[in-house]
Amino acid sequence: MLQALLLSRELARWRAAGRRARLWWRDDDARTPGPALERLLAHALAFDAPLTLAVIPDGDRAELAERLATVRGVRVVQHGADHVDRSAGGGAFEFPPERTAEEIAAALRDGWTRLAPLPGALKLFTPPWNAVHPRLTDALASERYVGWSAWSEVAPEAALPRIDTHLDLLRWNPSPRFRGKARLASQLRRQLARRRKAGTWDAPIGLLTHHLDHDEAAWKWLAGLMRKVRRHPVLTWSDLGDLLPETGRPQ
Numbered sequence: 145m146l147q148a149l150l151l152s153r154e155l156a157r158w159r160a161a162g163r164r165a166r167l168w169w170r171d172d173d174a175r176t177p178g179p180a181l182e183r184l185l186a187h188a189l190a191f192d193a194p195l196t197l198a199v200i201p202d203g204d205r206a207e208l209a210e211r212l213a214t215v216r217g218v219r220v221v222q223h224g225a226d227h228v229d230r231s232a233g234g235g236a237f238e239f240p241p242e243r244t245a246e247e248i249a250a251a252l253r254d255g256w257t258r259l260a261p262l263p264g265a266l267k268l269f270t271p272p273w274n275a276v277h278p279r280l281t282d283a284l285a286s287e288r289y290v291g292w293s294a295w296s297e298v299a300p301e302a303a304l305p306r307i308d309t310h311l312d313l314l315r316w317n318p319s320p321r322f323r324g325k326a327r328l329a330s331q332l333r334r335q336l337a338r339r340r341k342a343g344t345w346d347a348p349i350g351l352l353t354h355h356l357d358h359d360e361a362a363w364k365w366l367a368g369l370m371r372k373v374r375r376h377p378v379l380t381w382s383d384l385g386d387l388l389p390e391t392g393r394p395q
């Protein structure tokens with residue numbers, strides 16, 4: 145209750161300032177259609193919320209392409225090359241430190257060829273586990289990605305546009321479960337306050353979901369957020385393309 149109250153106070157400050165917060169929504173780890181993906185798409189469609197699916201390109205994605213051909217306004221971006229953890233424990237990553245920019249670029253290219261035909265495909269990269277290899281941005285630039293998305297930066301000044309996520313619907317240890325209403329309210333409030341104090345009102349706030357791992361409490365909170373945003377004077381959804389320079393909405 146306290147966190148909900150503090151959040152509503154922060155939202156009132158935005159309203160008094162005549163500002164609107166730009167939320168965007170990224171869901172990770174899609175490969176193929178299934179009941180959880182259907183549930184996710186139903187949320188997006190029912191509430192007209194622009195959804196970005198971060199899809200793992202480790203195989204043929206024709207079934208997903210077929211499913212997405214019948215829904216409007218869903219973005220597809222690239223989630224990793226093969227989503228295989230090559231760390232030896234402690235902090236997962238796909239690309240070991242010794243990989244060169246050229247090797248990473250080749251892996252990215254290989255993945256993108258499988259995603260490019262999907263409806264709504266946007267050449268933007270999201271590293272699994274938010275693991276940012278020191279050569280990653282060089283590889284993305286050489287492969288002409290339009291941007292990338294990881295975790296927690298607010299308004300990064302970078303050559304390649306970076307649109308991060310900031311609210312993770314789930315807790316991960318020891319196993320995935322809903323993060324909790326109070327924690328999410330607190331995190332949203334802190335993200336809003338950070339932007340208000342810095343004057344970076346337009347810096348997007350990214351919601352991160354993982355449809356394959358949601359429990360019922362996570363689905364319930366997600367639907368509640370959608371209902372709240374639909375009528376809210378401050379909270380609004382942005383399409384990922386509108387957060388990037390010179391990219392149109394998907395058809």
Ligand SMILES: [Zn+2]
Pocket residue numbers: 172173223227272273
């Ligand atoms: Zn992932």
